[in-house]
Amino acid sequence: MRNKVETRLKKCKKGGKTTIFLLVDSENFSTTSNVEKIARELLNASKNMKNLFPVILVGGSSATDQMGMDRAVRILRKKTKLPIVLFPGNITGVVPKAHAILFTSLMNSENPYYITQAQALGAPLVRKMKLEALPTAYLIIGEGTSAWFFGNARGIPFDKPKIAAAYAMAAQYMGMRFVYLEAGSGAKQNVTPEMVQTVRSVFDGFLMVGGGIRSAKTANSLIKAGADGLVIGTLLEQTGGLKKFTEMVKSIQK
Template identity: 30%
Template sequence: MSRNPKKVAKTLKQFAKNQKKGVAWLIDPEKVTSETWTHFSGFDNERSVPDLIFLGGSTYSGSGLNDLVTEIKNRCQAVPLVLFPGSRFQFSEEADAILFLSLISGRNPEFLIDQQVQAALSISQSGLEVLPTGYILVNNGEVLSVHQRSQTLPLLNTEKQKILQTALAGKLLGMKYIFLDAGSGALGSVAPDIIELVKKQIGATPLMIGGGIDSLQKVHQSFSAGADLVVIGNGVEKNPGFLTEVLSYRNWLNHSLIIN
């Protein structure tokens, strides 16, 4: 299939360079319902769509992924579909890109490097755009499915120095993106002071923030603190109108940045 090999990378770099803000809609394959598909009917112009669609989940086996990717792309060809894999089995050559994650907040070798080694050849041969990402789990101490699956504990929002050191280690190791994630369904999101601290130190490296973002206030706080891209998923599952609200806010915010 024909792909722009650097489309997602260019998008993320432009956010970081121009201080524009992006939104990724995370779809969990295990939670796709008829309500999920209704969102696509509202994607009638570029201002009404997310910048990226992420697809993946902590416990998903990967069964039927190709069909799901194809269905999503048929419904929304204009938005790049990025795999956000919970394991090496969540892989499809039909996607546009893949977050090549290393869980650097934990010390479980399976998710630091082993899963990546086992998936590397298939990904390399696929032609997918690869996004090397330092993945850091951060919240207020909640243990969620991602922590159970990875057998790691999150760094705490109070552990500022450790979070900063971890993010910088990822950057120095050559990871081109940093993703701070509170975990799907988290009650609390990544603290704004953590986002601000990390962004100041990683500079032009695009910063993604996800987990627990279920209100416009949290979106605003994340963007104001320095997030280049916010990832929303569980909030949309709980409130179908939330996606439209966030996209409208993104449009307003980016327009105000242009004016100023």
């Protein structure tokens, strides 16, 4: 299977272009009309990303509604030409028609299910559905979010960047090519630039950062610290969020 999405992401990284992952939680867009609306909005917003590479992430922390997830992916695939990547919270988040999947291991979970067992159950589905797998070390930073709760994570403190770096080094030695530092959906605090910089100094692969990114100032500080991709989700779901997001995107510069 050709690694089309990973190749494009690496090309962006090499060229100094930041990837913006637009997170669509299918559970928050439960009807067909809602998904079609967000598809149109994301497509319009992507037109403003002249120096950025937009990718749609579909998933969520619980991913309990597999049919809703499948419907969302099919509509987004039909209504946009943007790459669609699955971000599953469990094996129910593995559905067909997406271009790729963040094949994640929640490395700082205290439940082995989220480290290797869910992956073993999901792998045959990924193969059967011919999804491009992006091997990703998923690290929960902080506590109190849905991702932290559902993943039984031992959250890495925001002020302990060396712990995150140690996990990132372990991920690289195990062959993972992506690291995702996640503060969680709706997080009050974002991952710090200091943590991003520390992880960047030891990890050569593609570094994603998400949670609590609500301004261009925050986005630019994370990009400057070494983030290759930013995940934006909650902002898009808020009233007037698309306008705020569009304004933020216009202000993001390398």
